[in-house]
Amino acid sequence: MDNKKSTSDKGIQYKSKKNRFYNYYFVGIIILLLLAGCATEKEEYLIIEENEIIDKEKNEEISNNDFEIIEGDQPVSRGLAAKMLALARYNKNEINQYDREINFEDTDPTFWYDKYINIIMINDWFKHRNSELFKPLDPLIYNDVERILESINIRERVNTDLIKNANDTVSYEEWLEIYQYIIEELDVDQEIRKDNVIIVGTPANIEELNSWQLVTDKGKYYFEGLNMDHLIDKEIQVIRKGSDIVGVINIQSNEPTITNVWIETIVDNQATVFVGGSYRNYNITHPIDKEVFNKIGDISLSESKINHVTIKEEKISGRVLKINRNQVLLEGIGTYNIAPDYKVYGNTNDLSWQNINQVIVGYNTADFVIEDGVVHAIVIRDAVDIKHIRVALRTDNFNSLVHNEVKLTSDVDYTVYYGEEKRVYEKGHILTIDANHPLLKEYLTIKPNADHGKIEIISVNRAYGNPQYRGQIDIIKNNNELYLVNEVSMEEYLYSVVPSEMPSSYGLEASKVQAICARSYAYSQFYSNRYSGYGGNVDDSVSSQVYNNYEENDTSRRAVNETEKLGLTFNGNVVSAYFFSTSSGHTSNSGDVWVNWSNREFPTDTPIYVQGHPQFDQTLDLDLSIEEDFEEFIKNDDYNAYDRNISWYRWEVTMTREQLERSINTNIQERFLTSPQTIRTLESNNRFRTRELESIGELIDIEVYSRGNSGILTEILIQGTDKTVKVGTEYNIRYLLAPKKHSDREDDIFITRKDGSTVSNYNLLPSAFFTMDKKYNSDQQLQSITFYGGGFGHGVGMSQNGVKGMVDRGYHYEDILKHFYRGIDIQPIY
Template sequence: MRRYLIHIGIFSAALTVLLIYFMNIHRQWTSNEMMNRAQIARMLALMRYDRETCETQKKSGDGLPEDIAGEEWYAKYAAVALNEGWMSLREDGKFHPGDTFTYGDLKYIMEQFHLSEDLLSFSLKYHQGDGMVPRTQWCEVYQLLSAESSRVQREKLSIHGTPSNISALGAWQTLTSRGLYSAEGLAMDIYMDYSLEVYTAGDEILCVAGKADDMCRIENVWIESGEGDEIQIFFDGYERSIKLEGKLNQKLEPNMADLTFTEGRLNGVDYKTSRLKAALTGIEERAAVLKDYGTVPISENLVVYQIYPSPKVISKDELATDGTVYEFVLKGNEICGIIYQDYAEETIRVLLHGTGQVYEQSSVTVTSSEPFLVMGNDEVKRYEAGTEVTFSQGESIFEGGGEVAIKAENERGKIQVLSLERSSGAPSYHGEIQIQEAAGGLLVINQVNMEDYVAGVIPGEMPVSYGQEALKVQAVCARTFGRRALGTTFRDYPANLDDTVSSQVYNNQEECEESIQAASETRGQVLQNPEGLTATYFFSTSCGHTSDAKDVWYSGSGTDDEKAVSVFLSDDSVTLNLMQEEDFRRFINMEDGADYFEQELPWFRWQVFVSAEDIRNSVLNVCQTDIGELTSVTVLERAESGLLKAIRLDGGLDTCTVYGEYKIRQIFSPVNAELIPQSGEAVTGWEMLPSAYCYMDAVVENNICEGVLIHGGGYGHGCGMSQNGAMKMAEMGKTYDEILKYFFPDSELITE
């Protein structure tokens, strides 16, 4: 019996808890069952006029009672209701906007509109004049009053944002499944993520008539992140956090999705995983024309998101149809979303080198020509222009992995790093300078906008005197290189790349008008081949032909480097087979009769004699092999471009086979020789050959090899774009896109 009573007690307690819970839920929904006079006045006024007209009528009215003479939201509507005779003052001569709407008020309104009680489903004669009118009964009356109004609609929508959960919304603004509405005087938080039936007039929610469905759905939202018990979303141009009752079992990555709510609670996230990446060539009302895919239908609920630098919704009319690449999100066979990754606005992290190409520095000193901010240890300090601030290794600000971030107060301002030295002096940087402590010292990283980065690379990699078309070629190559580096780390440092020739030379020369213009006129443009972003290698001067990457970085067993495509740099039809020694010699000796773009430049052709002793020493240094007295040099393999891929050096003591153009150039180091370009002005002290596009003849006297006479062409590895070739082609009138197509024939120029 006791056990039975205990069970009954437990059951009763549980039932009581459930009843209290459901009563609270009911109270929440019924707390707005009764309406006040201000809300009724608003509904009547907006049935006939818009908000601006109501404002005008109030300003032109005289003798308003003091409780509606101010600037409160309801004053204009109460003034209209009084002026039109739809509502009356109380006995004390005041309007009493906060008073509950009564049957006496209702009868007065019906009389003014000549509305018969016979049309109602309820009777007024059983209700006292001061009795409170339920919202449902008022909505029945309002339906009849507004029947002939072209302004008032009864429609279904769901509520998804108010100033309480979207800080960017203004007072009384409400974000719904149908867009942004004003809901003056209505407490909308209670209806968050519910499906409702409401009365509207234009962009005004007049009244909540009731719940429409148990479930509602927001389609095509952008999920920014999701972790723990919170999801951050972006939709209709606003960010919002959604608190979950439980915790996510995995982190949500940025993506488009549909969200489903039941009784105001999120219970479903449907990711949109079907997508394709393509160039947009045309846009119609209900279709998009995509390169390689043709015409693809667009869904009625299409959303276009630009993701960087921060999410925003853009119109499909803002999309470029010039071949710009977008991601198209599919639902069935229709495009429901378009994602524009504006990489031009993305930032890249550049590791800055110190003295002697060393990255770690003992101290860093910064300043700026305008006020700047220093952020670290959860503090922000402001410094006036010209103030010098020094950070040293071991300071407390770096304890526990702390980082210092420095940026100009003006968004376009620069931070000067006085402790660094470049060709242009102490360099100044756009964006943010970040200082971190590493084992060997302080690391300095510039986090900078991609377009500012490109403008800073151009003058360090190409003389600005080469002209705008050549500079634009360099800009596209630099941007593509930078874009390929995003999402990677440079030698395990917390950066994407560095500012030296190991990546691209950045900010060694100050950006200038020409480099800024070249970056601007090619904004967002990159090269793409069927495998992805093109490896945009570049070098100084060609020999008249470029090489594939697989040949340049050959090591005896092939390479994984993607193809850069080799071409003759001539408008003539050249039929030479440069893999054949005889044809290659004719080519280098310029006996083939063809004209080449760079043939008048000093390093298009060159020659040098390297002694046998120097070659022996170089082999020992590079290959750790002492071949003894040099006896012969044999070409084992040439690339299609004529590039030396493998040679064999025979000596009195040993034989050494050398693979790869870089090592071959080191083996024949002319450091003690005179290197003579075709201009005739000899240079000395070079530690490696200008290129490996060369042939060699042993110089033998008295059966002893004295050395090797080398005839060659070009300066650099020869893969990708020749900078001097681009200059000469631009001088011939070729445009930057034509030049890029010449050097990278398997790639297309796209805008991302």
């Protein structure tokens, strides 16, 4: 805890390893004062699989009797109540996916509350007083509350003392108590949380901010419908969901301390600080005896002025081996805890507010500001010059990143480095490491003693057996668990990615194509740094790209070496090179496959380099977006397509009405909740609306609604006895019509491929390039559908089997890449 000087001091304090003066009397007084003023716990975090964060306070009650509710006796507006109600169930992105259906005269999309009113009216959660007006600025009354509670089926649970006369207005404090019941019912993912934040600025004092955006000590948030200007430079308790402040509970402190800010300057009793992503200027109440430039420190505020500054001078740096929100492991230094109120700043070019994922593992690019042995701030000082990549290795079948035990050996003598010591083992010696091994304190590093040597992991199985790894292996201890990481050069990493993604039997040119695509993808995944909590930049599964499932070979090594550092760029930026297994003879536009979530459009625009085009040299005289033309195309094998010799080039599968019905009803709610914008229900006014649903009832029919220019299905119509729905995106279509039995009592469902071979029970249809032949009974009721299709995968970018076909026809790797990715450049990317 900081040792804060009395107000008679000069107002600035330096803390460093060599210069610490502790006044225990004042420390004791301050501790008592802080304990007396702390009514709630600070946020705590628990690291779980894939570095996800769980907030332990999610289930705390919103109401708080230890502080006076801000404006608690004031009425709450219907507009604000609509916002809070909507955010109890949906996040902002989900709310924005719904079409606007309301037509009240007193609101339109330019008002902040419009989208929230829309979603609560769609769900029928709010009783409007007449059809023309919503009256969003009118006070909420208890008749409104009764309607809300009844509509979400919690009226019986709410304390009757909270419900008063129907026409009485509801105070903000009373609404907060009722709101606790609402979130218990609607916040199924427990995303609503209490949080303490210090308001640094709003558009009233920081011009760069957007409307309804504010800066806090924890970053930027949105505060639609709330009055926050009078809370600047105060610590407040809020209800928060993601980046949205749902409501304000109380003031925690009128004289807060903002911790771990970047102090750009303190000169002539004026301070410029950077916090939460914005600059702020403050006057200082006491003379400062020393100018300050670019330091980390704490500033204490009183009446919007700084009355005390603590500078944190001590810092360390080192190569980061693992980092999460709780701890960082530095090579040769050890593990440091990270304070709950840590901050991360980027200082490679312009100063920026960053998150901890920007601290790239495997490199020494950041300074860690230390106080009392704990990291309080991280300053990223250097950009990464990519030389190697760290791969978090999974267990058998790529199941888990957590290992209980690691057994390894090497084809050469190898050395184990632990702490400042090392131990050499002869080649072939099997070393077994578990969490209790005497050599393993925090981590071990294993290196072969010859450049050509490899480490073999005996405790892991891959397609070719026990995998062997170039570079070094790190075993990192995390309590009683082990993380296993391979650090290897980027190019050597690709040696074992290429054969895992593209069969080496396809030839050198095909492997060169895959090497360049894989390098481009690895580049973007490297900077995402998603596995830093496990010590890796990437992992070795399909979550990144498959690594070392098949052994490196002469072809993969040549392919990588002869394309060294080359990647795909468009307008100077490295692109993610989408690829898939097999085309139907035509690739698809990315805009016909994936939703543009920034504007909710589907289908949407497609960048030039991922536009679809024919996969043959002949002229195509058909419009594949027209059903009859596409049917002629997909049932015709006359086109000399690059993929035509691949079994998945054409396929067919027959499913009964009952099988299709089970597949649709089993999966439709899951798909809706994942992507509400893409599954719409037909209403009585013949308009499709975004409506949550669990089932369509009994299946009546399935029809094509729209196709893209490539022939890929973009939307289908599924008619049921209960619901008729329009389903968009190829993935949803393939998922809902999955040729898979759903119990052991059902018959297997077989897909027949072009070469006559069959496969059964797939979780998805092979592709959305298909047409349907439907069979009806004498009563014109659907009996079965035969799907005639082509290709395997989403169809965007490069067909891997198409590459094989082009190689067989003599194409060079550069020509192949420029065929699939129009307008790209092939150039060094690091």
